[in-house]
Amino acid sequence: MPELPEVETIRKDLAKLIIGKKILDVETSSPKQVKPSLEVVKKAVVGAKIKKVSRRAKLLQIFLDNGQILAIHLKLTGRLLLRKKGDLFDNWQRVTIHLTENLELRLADLRKFGWIKLVKDEKELSKILSEFGPEPMTDLDLPTFKKILKSSRRPIKIILMDQSKISGIGNIYAVEALFLAKVDPRRPANKLKETESKRLLVSIEKVLKAGIRYRGASDQYYLDALGRKGNYQKHFLVYKRIGEKCFDCPGKIIRISLGGRGTFFCPHCQK
DNA sequence: AATCGTTCCTGATAGC
DNA sequence: TGCTATCAGGAACGAT
Numbered sequence: 001m002p003e004l005p006e007v008e009t010i011r012k013d014l015a016k017l018i019i020g021k022k023i024l025d026v027e028t029s030s031p032k033q034v035k036p037s038l039e040v041v042k043k044a045v046v047g048a049k050i051k052k053v054s055r056r057a058k059l060l061q062i063f064l065d066n067g068q069i070l071a072i073h074l075k076l077t078g079r080l081l082l083r084k085k086g087d088l089f090d091n092w093q094r095v096t097i098h099l100t101e102n103l104e105l106r107l108a109d110l111r112k113f114g115w116i117k118l119v120k121d122e123k124e125l126s127k128i129l130s131e132f133g134p135e136p137m138t139d140l141d142l143p144t145f146k147k148i149l150k151s152s153r154r155p156i157k158i159i160l161m162d163q164s165k166i167s168g169i170g171n172i173y174a175v176e177a178l179f180l181a182k183v184d185p186r187r188p189a190n191k192l193k194e195t196e197s198k199r200l201l202v203s204i205e206k207v208l209k210a211g212i213r214y215r216g217a218s219d220q221y222y223l224d225a226l227g228r229k230g231n232y233q234k235h236f237l238v239y240k241r242i243g244e245k246c247f248d249c250p251g252k253i254i255r256i257s258l259g260g261r262g263t264f265f266c267p268h269c270q271k
Numbered sequence: 272a273a274t275c276g277t278t279c280c281t282g283a284t285a286g287c
Numbered sequence: 288t289g290c291t292a293t294c295a296g297g298a299a300c301g302a303t
Contacts, residue, residue: 001296032279058297075297077281092281111280113297152273163298170297259275261296 002074004136004168005211006222006230007058010080013225014060014105015053017082021099022049023064030094033107035117044068044118050099057132057167061125069119071128072107077221078114081106090227110221132167136204140166145201149189156192157185158259160204169204172217172239175264177203179238184270185263186256210235238264 002010023045028034034041048064055061060080062070072080081090085102095107095116107116119125133148134140148165149156159165160174169177178185180203183196192200216222216230219240223229238246241253241264251268 073297076295109280110282111296113279154274161297 001076001170001172001219002078002216002222003058003170003173003211004055004208005173005214005232006216006224007055007060007074007168008212009216009230010225011053011055011060014080014082017225018050018062018099018103018105019053020049021101021103022047023097023099025098026095027098028095030109030112033094033109033112033115035115041070041116041118044120045070045097056129056135057163058170059129059132061119067121069122069125071117071119071125073115073117074107074109075111075113075115077110079106079108079221079223079227080225081108081223081227082225083227132163133165134167136166136168137208140201140204142198142201146194146197149192149197151190153188153190155186155258156183156189156200157263159189161259161261166204168208171261171263172219172236173204173207173211175239176207176237179265179270180206182270184267185258185265238266240264 025046026038026042028038031038045064045068048066050062051065052063058073060072074080083104083106085104090106090108092108092110093106094109097105099105107114134144152159157174157178160169177200181200183200211217211232214230214232214235215224217232218229219233238253242255244253246253246266246269249266249269251266253264253266256263
């Protein structure tokens, strides 16, 4: 599932390849994923030139020279692929944005949860972005983090994944960071000690940086903009390692369900 | 304001 | 073998 490091990897690659290209057409076999509608989006973006590609949280933004913006969320199984006209149709290809120079930007998405949304201007965009909590790698200091943790008695893992509290962290990076910090994912967020909060914040930055360095985690569906796998899955410490030996003690990794999500940890060394 | 349950969707897997 | 039921999950939404 694309989280901050995966979306950032896509952003960096795309920025090099699509800036300056013009949008020629948009088509879809899954109209619900184009908001508010294919017709409206088409009218707004056809003829516009791509100016900038940004990311905030897990949301990608393509800025156009007419002031409008395409916001893209990949949710669970979305892929944003840059292909050449005539390339083989991608598995689960749902939306195709035709660009100049025979390029196609494709949204491929098995579960159809992902979407592309037209945002009219920067004002509307900043309203959307203001709902997100701080960016963990650049905008989250210890006092802010401690304040966030204090605000809830829900399990710490749920808080890490709550986009309105901290943005960009999903299931994989949440469980990996909690393992590194030696914190039990079930602990109420407001019960973490000062030293644990500090360790957790450092761990979050560490796993996200590693995720970016390895160009994301291709657990099941994630591919980068050129259709290549990431490598971070080769370095998972706990994610999907049920029954395997913990890397830090003789214990074994277990899986529980927390907020309806698979949660992996070592009950022996995560306290 | 915080929290909880439900919904969206398709493919993999389990059970008979 | 072939059918059906269950599960997986980010986040928007409504209800409490």
